[in-house]
Amino acid sequence: MIQLIHPHFPAGKTPTPNSKVRGFIPVPGTPVEMPFTFIHGAKPGKAILLTGGVHGGEYPCIETAIQLANELDPAEVSGTILIISPVNTAAFLARMQYYGPFDGKNLNRVFPGKATGTVSERIAYAVYQLQQAADFFLDLHGGDIHEGLVPFVIYSKLGDPAKAEQSRLASALLGFPYVVGSVSDNGSIGAAAQAGTPGFLAELGQCGRWSPEEVDQYKAAVRNVLRSLEVIPGAVEQHQVAFLEKMLVTTATEDGCWYPAVQLEDRVKKGQKLGEIRDYFGTVKAEYLSDSDGIVLYLVTSLAITTNDPLCAIGVL
Numbered sequence: 001m002i003q004l005i006h007p008h009f010p011a012g013k014t015p016t017p018n019s020k021v022r023g024f025i026p027v028p029g030t031p032v033e034m035p036f037t038f039i040h041g042a043k044p045g046k047a048i049l050l051t052g053g054v055h056g057g058e059y060p061c062i063e064t065a066i067q068l069a070n071e072l073d074p075a076e077v078s079g080t081i082l083i084i085s086p087v088n089t090a091a092f093l094a095r096m097q098y099y100g101p102f103d104g105k106n107l108n109r110v111f112p113g114k115a116t117g118t119v120s121e122r123i124a125y126a127v128y129q130l131q132q133a134a135d136f137f138l139d140l141h142g143g144d145i146h147e148g149l150v151p152f153v154i155y156s157k158l159g160d161p162a163k164a165e166q167s168r169l170a171s172a173l174l175g176f177p178y179v180v181g182s183v184s185d186n187g188s189i190g191a192a193a194q195a196g197t198p199g200f201l202a203e204l205g206q207c208g209r210w211s212p213e214e215v216d217q218y219k220a221a222v223r224n225v226l227r228s229l230e231v232i233p234g235a236v237e238q239h240q241v242a243f244l245e246k247m248l249v250t251t252a253t254e255d256g257c258w259y260p261a262v263q264l265e266d267r268v269k270k271g272q273k274l275g276e277i278r279d280y281f282g283t284v285k286a287e288y289l290s291d292s293d294g295i296v297l298y299l300v301t302s303l304a305i306t307t308n309d310p311l312c313a314i315g316v317l
């Protein structure tokens with residue numbers, strides 16, 4: 001059994017089987033301490049890493065992690081489950097979208113991080129150390145405070161093809177309608193894949209809100225994946241989902257006001273208008289067209305937009 005034990009546990013204080021330990025993992029060289037729950041199962045099995053709140057404004061996943069950490073019973077667990085959430089506590093408290101307050105960086109764009117980097121890079125590096133020790137990595141996200149989305153799952157195509165396939169199939173077990181492959185190498189799952197750890201990044205919830213229904217859906221979805229990994233007992237439920245080849249993100253080239261011309265889950269054609277940015281007097285500054293046929297997976301809902309912000313993502317069949 002691979003033990004997913006962080007150096008945070010001093011020698012001789014490693015949690016014993018059939019126990020649950022809580023605390024904070026300090027990120028060296030920063031004021032950041034990541035809240036964790038370590039569930040050491042009664043029986044041997046896989047080492048699971050689950051993170052929520054890499055982005056501070058994605059609430060259903062953060063509440064899901066809190067409830068799962070409370071509800072998962074070590075007596076029923078085979079292996080270990082390390083839950084860290086919210087990873088980006090300072091961003092959570094500051095109600096920040098995408099970025100962290102210490103360095104203005106997007107934590108999910110700086111993986112695998114740097115031991116001697118900025119705060120976000122050091123957080124990524126600390127998570128990356130844990131990813132490398134894990135057998136499977138679940139990174140829970142959602143639409144940010146200003147983003148609408150249809151639930152979907154991203155898996156990485158990087159690294160070992162057999163593990164990428166494992167990630168793809170596990171992604172479908174969440175039962176979210178769309179599963180999309182990614183070749184991004186600076187996000188959490190890209191780093192994990194390159195380190196040899198399969199996993200996925202899940203997206204559920206939107207627009208700075210959360211509901212008990214979304215959290216129940218998220219928890220049931222995660223439990224289904226944990227059953228498939230034989231970390232908790234029970235039958236695995238299979239789901240019909242659409243597998244998409246890739247996701248194309250359109251980004252803003254101007255500051256101003258954003259007017260989408262499509263809605264979530266719209267089927268769009270290549271060249272179809274996705275929306276436009278106007279100035280403060282209503283004059284159009286830029287129009288954005290779809291680069292491909294596909295399905296609208298997420299859409300920025302705020303009127304305010306700044307250059308380089310994502311506007312819209314199209315899942316390509």
Ligand SMILES: [Zn+2]
Nearest residue numbers: 055058141142
């Ligand atoms: Zn996110």
